[in-house]
Amino acid sequence: MMVNQIPFKEFHLLLNQGLRVAIGPFNVCIQTTYKPLAEQLYQLYRHYRTAQNEIAEFHVRIVTERSNKNPFEKNVRFLLDGQSPFESFPQAQALAALEWGINLAIAVRVSHLLLLHSAVVEKNNHVILFPAWPGSGKTTLCTVLSYRGFRLFSDEFGLMDPQQGTFYPIPRLMPLKNESIAVIRNYLPEITIGKSIPNTQKGTVAHACPPEESIQQSTLTAKAKWIFFPKWIADSTTKIETISDSEAFMLLASNAFNYEVLGAKGFQAVAYLIRTCNCYKLVYSDFEDVMATLQRLIDET
Amino acid sequence: MTAEKPQKTTETSNRESTVSTLETPQHTRRKLLKGAATIPVVMTLYSGAALARTSNITGEAANIDTAVFMDTSNGPQLLCVFPDAAQQQISGDTYDLGAAPQATLIQDPKINPIAASADKKKLEQLDACHAQGGIMISAVAYSSIMDKTGITINSTTL
Amino acid sequence: MKLELPRHNQLLLQAITTPSCLVQYTDIEWELLIRQARRVKLLGRLTLLLKEHHLWDTVPPRVANQLISGFVQAEKLQQLCSWELNRILWVLEDFDTHIIALKGIAYKLIDLPYAKGRLSVDLDLLVREADLADIESLLMIKGWKHRPISAYDEHYYRSWSHEIPPLVHTERETEVDIHHALIPVTTQLKIDTALLFDTAIPAAGHPKIKLLSPVDMVIHCAINLFQNNEIANDLRDLLDLHDLMTHFSQQDEDFWIQLTDRANQLKISHILFYGLYFSQLIFSTSIPEKTVTRLNSKPGKLKHRIMHRLVPLALFPQHPDHSLRSASWARRLLYLRSHLIRMPLYILLPHLIYKTIRRYL
Amino acid sequence: MMYWHTEHFHTLLIEDWGDEYTVFQPDSGKTHFFNQISIQILIFLSQHPATIEQICTVLAKQFQQNPDKEFTQNIEKILHHFETLGLVKKRNQGNPHDG
Numbered sequence: 001m002m003v004n005q006i007p008f009k010e011f012h013l014l015l016n017q018g019l020r021v022a023i024g025p026f027n028v029c030i031q032t033t034y035k036p037l038a039e040q041l042y043q044l045y046r047h048y049r050t051a052q053n054e055i056a057e058f059h060v061r062i063v064t065e066r067s068n069k070n071p072f073e074k075n076v077r078f079l080l081d082g083q084s085p086f087e088s089f090p091q092a093q094a095l096a097a098l099e100w101g102i103n104l105a106i107a108v109r110v111s112h113l114l115l116l117h118s119a120v121v122e123k124n125n126h127v128i129l130f131p132a133w134p135g136s137g138k139t140t141l142c143t144v145l146s147y148r149g150f151r152l153f154s155d156e157f158g159l160m161d162p163q164q165g166t167f168y169p170i171p172r173l174m175p176l177k178n179e180s181i182a183v184i185r186n187y188l189p190e191i192t193i194g195k196s197i198p199n200t201q202k203g204t205v206a207h208a209c210p211p212e213e214s215i216q217q218s219t220l221t222a223k224a225k226w227i228f229f230p231k232w233i234a235d236s237t238t239k240i241e242t243i244s245d246s247e248a249f250m251l252l253a254s255n256a257f258n259y260e261v262l263g264a265k266g267f268q269a270v271a272y273l274i275r276t277c278n279c280y281k282l283v284y285s286d287f288e289d290v291m292a293t294l295q296r297l298i299d300e301t
Numbered sequence: 302m303t304a305e306k307p308q309k310t311t312e313t314s315n316r317e318s319t320v321s322t323l324e325t326p327q328h329t330r331r332k333l334l335k336g337a338a339t340i341p342v343v344m345t346l347y348s349g350a351a352l353a354r355t356s357n358i359t360g361e362a363a364n365i366d367t368a369v370f371m372d373t374s375n376g377p378q379l380l381c382v383f384p385d386a387a388q389q390q391i392s393g394d395t396y397d398l399g400a401a402p403q404a405t406l407i408q409d410p411k412i413n414p415i416a417a418s419a420d421k422k423k424l425e426q427l428d429a430c431h432a433q434g435g436i437m438i439s440a441v442a443y444s445s446i447m448d449k450t451g452i453t454i455n456s457t458t459l
Numbered sequence: 460m461k462l463e464l465p466r467h468n469q470l471l472l473q474a475i476t477t478p479s480c481l482v483q484y485t486d487i488e489w490e491l492l493i494r495q496a497r498r499v500k501l502l503g504r505l506t507l508l509l510k511e512h513h514l515w516d517t518v519p520p521r522v523a524n525q526l527i528s529g530f531v532q533a534e535k536l537q538q539l540c541s542w543e544l545n546r547i548l549w550v551l552e553d554f555d556t557h558i559i560a561l562k563g564i565a566y567k568l569i570d571l572p573y574a575k576g577r578l579s580v581d582l583d584l585l586v587r588e589a590d591l592a593d594i595e596s597l598l599m600i601k602g603w604k605h606r607p608i609s610a611y612d613e614h615y616y617r618s619w620s621h622e623i624p625p626l627v628h629t630e631r632e633t634e635v636d637i638h639h640a641l642i643p644v645t646t647q648l649k650i651d652t653a654l655l656f657d658t659a660i661p662a663a664g665h666p667k668i669k670l671l672s673p674v675d676m677v678i679h680c681a682i683n684l685f686q687n688n689e690i691a692n693d694l695r696d697l698l699d700l701h702d703l704m705t706h707f708s709q710q711d712e713d714f715w716i717q718l719t720d721r722a723n724q725l726k727i728s729h730i731l732f733y734g735l736y737f738s739q740l741i742f743s744t745s746i747p748e749k750t751v752t753r754l755n756s757k758p759g760k761l762k763h764r765i766m767h768r769l770v771p772l773a774l775f776p777q778h779p780d781h782s783l784r785s786a787s788w789a790r791r792l793l794y795l796r797s798h799l800i801r802m803p804l805y806i807l808l809p810h811l812i813y814k815t816i817r818r819y820l
Numbered sequence: 821m822m823y824w825h826t827e828h829f830h831t832l833l834i835e836d837w838g839d840e841y842t843v844f845q846p847d848s849g850k851t852h853f854f855n856q857i858s859i860q861i862l863i864f865l866s867q868h869p870a871t872i873e874q875i876c877t878v879l880a881k882q883f884q885q886n887p888d889k890e891f892t893q894n895i896e897k898i899l900h901h902f903e904t905l906g907l908v909k910k911r912n913q914g915n916p917h918d919g
Contacts, residue, residue, distance in 0.1 A: 018780075027521070031780075055490045055521040059779060081494055081779040111528035111535075246840035250853055253346055260849055261535045264833055267844035267851060271835045339885050341858035341898040345630075345905065346851040372609055406607055535849065542848045545906060 004046035012038045018059070020051040024170025024218050025159065028102055029056035034064055034076060037094040044173055044194050047212045058105045062094050080105050095207060096200050099173055103156060107257045113168070114269045115257040116158030120167060121150035123298055126225035127167045129158055131255040137232030140180040143208050144287045147188050152214035162262060162269040165276070166221040171210035178203045187287060224273055226297070227252065228282040238293045239283040248279035365423050368437035371406055377414050378406040379423065379437060381430035460767050462740050465783065468775040471495045475698070476742060478508040482517050489522045498776040499694040502529025503576030533578040540564050540582045543633040547584070548667055550601045554593065557669045559585040559659055561638065561679065565670050566699065568662045571706055581625070581634040588639045588652060595623060595637065603628045603635065611813060619645045641679050642686060643801050650725050673707040673714065674721040681734030682727065689797045690773040691790045697774055700734050701742040715746065719753040728754035737770055769793055821871055823911045824899055829866035834859070848906055857883055858898055865908060872896055
């Protein structure tokens with residue numbers, strides 16, 4: 001059952017008790033009685049599949065509480081299995097808190113897969129990785145690509161099975177930050193973007209919905225073929241520079257959440273990726289330009 | 302006997318993986334290390350986990366009120382974090398591949414938390430932090446990374 | 460007295476004591492089991508049990524992935540602890556002394572069954588008090604540092620505790636806790652560390668490392684649980700105790716007599732009493748009947764009854780979605796107890812006030 | 821005499837990227853990057869313990885260098901670094917063919 005096949009009233013009721021949503025290879029049980037969040041989720045999660053009768057890996061809650069600083073104000077708190085990993089947030093940031101919280105839960109708990117910190121898209125059954133730290137514009141780039149012919153795997157996590165060498169899609173809401181929000185609204189006016197949430201820890205955030213097809217195909221895995229270490233530099237022309245295997249190895253390994261936890265398996269997985277992928281540094285500013293460049297590279301190989 | 306080519310020491314015998322190299326891309330031989338080949342070099346990779354987590358969750362504190370001040374015997378001290386080491390490409394022969402985020406407590410100027418000057422002094426500590434290339438980190442970010450793999454500046458008996 | 464556990468805790472206990480019952484668990488039960496096992500650090504243990512009982516193929520895939528993740532993390536932390544010890548030994552190479560490895564790393568060194576799945580975050584070592592200053596400074600020269608702590612905490616460690624402030628090497632993450640005694644110095648109980656070194660046994664392959672004798676290892680485990688800690692979510696530590704006693708008693712038939720003799724000698728038999736009692740109550744450890752009667756001192760009836768009510772409520776994890784009020788109270792009371800037995804009131808009251816204030820600052 | 825020897829060399833996983841190497845050290849769980857000369861030092865020491873002079877003589881020949889002061893110093897520096905990483909150990913005396 002898809003979320004958009006459920007009437008809002010029922011959806012809200014499910015959220016009160018614990019709504020189970022399939023997000024890539026994981027099921028997340030989300031519980032909240034905070035109605036504004038229910039409304040946002042009803043809009044932004046509408047293409048996700050519910051998994052009410054399945055085991056959920058993550059159990060998260062958003063609860064409201066009185067603010068310590070201002071007794072007339074209410075805050076929201078994120079809970080993972082009843083434990084609170086963060087301070088509370090202003091109510092308006094409930095969605096951002098939920099999304100960050102789920103990311104944190106994945107990042108700290110999952111160790112049966114290699115977790116690269118990377119945007120991931122797929123084209124012609126080949127995965128393209130964009131491993132990078134925040135500020136490189138990977139979410140923005142990823143949003144554009146996923147609505148322009150590439151299938152979205154994730155704007156944040158490269159989930160790799162270290163045995164098989166395959167990647168699992170985990171399409172989640174894409175948190176656009178600050179200037180990127182307007183950039184994407186202009187460039188992709190047709191897509192669904194949630195309300196702008198100002199004053200978060202990362203400035204203003206607005207969540208872009210992944211394309212419906214990407215969510216529907218989120219059980220289809222694929223192997224990686226290209227790795228681009230991206231950097232967004234204002235007004236630069238698109239530049240692609242090959243990098244050496246050893247450098248790519250070190251960059252990729254240091255861009256993973258749990259590379260060291262996996263020990264020898266992580267080492268072998270990264271070595272495998274480097275041996276089987278073409279690795280480049282990518283500098284860009286213009287979407288059309290970067291897409292044309294990527295397309296050319298894909299066609300060549 | 303050591304003049305011969307290095308033996309291929311890749312130990313793959315215990316590799317359970319079914320991964321196979323189907324099509325090997327054209328691999329470039331441009332080296333990570335540019336420059337003298339006769340200077341022995343070893344670089345150790347530091348875990349990216351902590352940095353990834355900081356940046357994944359939050360960034361810089363929005364204002365001084367949400368920054369983290371640690372209580373010390375010398376009054377509150379700003380937690381100053383040096384982020385994003387992995388992105389700094391230091392010019393020269395090698396690439397700095399980054400370390401786990403480093404943090405320090407700013408000691409000057411000393412803050413008396415109940416004095417009227419406290420807010421001004423807090424901002425001065427922030428300047429001192431910026432001068433070292435650091436940022437103030439929000440309390441939220443701090444609490445989310447306070448476990449073993451994050452910045453572990455504070456350890457109390459709580 | 461019987462053990463009464465809420466349903467969700469029964470799911471956890473059954474899984475550990477009778478893994479064969481897991482084939483009957485429904486998805487809902489598996490999910491609740493995993494969430495509790497994670498809270499009390501037993502994912503690695505469950506993984507080992509399922510494999511040992513050839514049940515791995517019956518585990519639902521979503522559960523199996525979480526178990527593997529838990530096991531991999533336990534393995535990684537063990538590797539980090541072993542490496543930290545390796546680096547400490549390297550620093551102490553020219554320093555003529557022995558150090559005793561405690562807790563998780565010791566269980567690994569004696570090959571205690573299931574030690575491979577045990578999650579231990581810190582490296583715990585015991586040194587002779589006379590060596591303490593030298594060892595601390597040798598480590599600090601080679602890059603270990605104390606985490607910045609407040610003057611109050613520094614004072615707490617140096618004056619009242621049985622360990623120095625934790626050390627962490629600048630390039631690594633593992634915390635090293637160096638103890639000079641097994642019990643905080645503010646406690647009325649005293650165990651002469653020299654006595655422990657006298658009977659310590661060598662660790663295979665590590666000339667500098669020693670291990671507590673089997674009986675002392677058990678006693679230390681009981682002290683940690685019922686004297687030094689607050690018991691909340693410490694089910695794993697009681698399981699350690701059960702494992703140790705089971706393991707040693709199989710190796711040496713005089714084990715139980717030696718254990719009670721030693722407890723009497725060290726004047727901690729009332730603490731060991733709780734260890735024996737709860738290990739048997741919860742994990743059905745096979746302890747000869749006479750063992751308890753050989754203890755010189757036991758808690759009074761009322762104390763015992765209260766502990767019987769409180770301890771299981773605190774040891775087992777709360778239901779992750781709805782916490783029991785009785786369990787919350789049990790935890791609060793045991794928290795107070797743990798402080799009362801560790802510190803005289805004139806230290807304790809200011810200490811608790813300080814900690815309370817700091818929590819709300 | 822001071823002899824250097826490798827520690828658990830056989831456990832290392834080494835990926836060869838053409839004159840540059842990434843090495844996984846299971847004991848420490850760390851990944852290291854090596855260049856050609858630094859990996860050759862390890863390989864040489866894994867075959868038998870050697871003094872700094874022996875290492876320099878062999879390496880200088882292999883890399884067609886003068887075993888001058890600077891060369892020796894660089895080798896010495898890296899050996900001490902290897903030691904802190906737990907890749908090599910030094911031993912003061914005894915039979916060099918023990919390890």
